[in-house]
Amino acid sequence: MYTFETKVRVRYAETDQMGYVYYGNYATFYEVGRVELFRSLGFSYKALEESGIMLPVMELHSRFLKPARYDEEITVKVYLKEKPSVKIRFDYDLFNQGGELLNSGSTTLVFVDMKRNKPCMAPRDFMERVQAHFD
Numbered sequence: 001m002y003t004f005e006t007k008v009r010v011r012y013a014e015t016d017q018m019g020y021v022y023y024g025n026y027a028t029f030y031e032v033g034r035v036e037l038f039r040s041l042g043f044s045y046k047a048l049e050e051s052g053i054m055l056p057v058m059e060l061h062s063r064f065l066k067p068a069r070y071d072e073e074i075t076v077k078v079y080l081k082e083k084p085s086v087k088i089r090f091d092y093d094l095f096n097q098g099g100e101l102l103n104s105g106s107t108t109l110v111f112v113d114m115k116r117n118k119p120c121m122a123p124r125d126f127m128e129r130v131q132a133h134f135d
Helices: 023-040 043-049 126-135
Strands: 004-008 056-065 073-080 086-094 099-112
Touching: 004 023, 023 043, 023 056, 023 073, 023 086, 043 126, 099 126
Parallel strands: none
Antiparallel strands: 004 073, 056 099, 073 086, 086 099
16 A cells, blocks of 8 residues: 655635535545655656556545635545556545544546557556555
């Protein structure tokens, strides 16, 4: 398993009239976590796409426990619990500054060969970077 965490600060534009983070913005927080997890492994979405592979989201689940509010710093904890193959699943826990769990979720993405527009295995260099976390 590989775990990574990053922080995001809630911007005013991400909140609704009640001052809570609008529910659709949690998907953006998940994306921030995924992108930064890739970076922590020395990999990037940009490099992946330049190599001809894209990673569309095929499934998203989100459970809202407590509201996140404007100007709070949110910790996005991301877990790779399963070794990727054609698909890669990310699990998330979002915490406020007091350490309270605000949201839990998951996304499943699929590696797609952009030329053929068909699913493919995760790139070898990416798998080499994550392999040590699954031995």
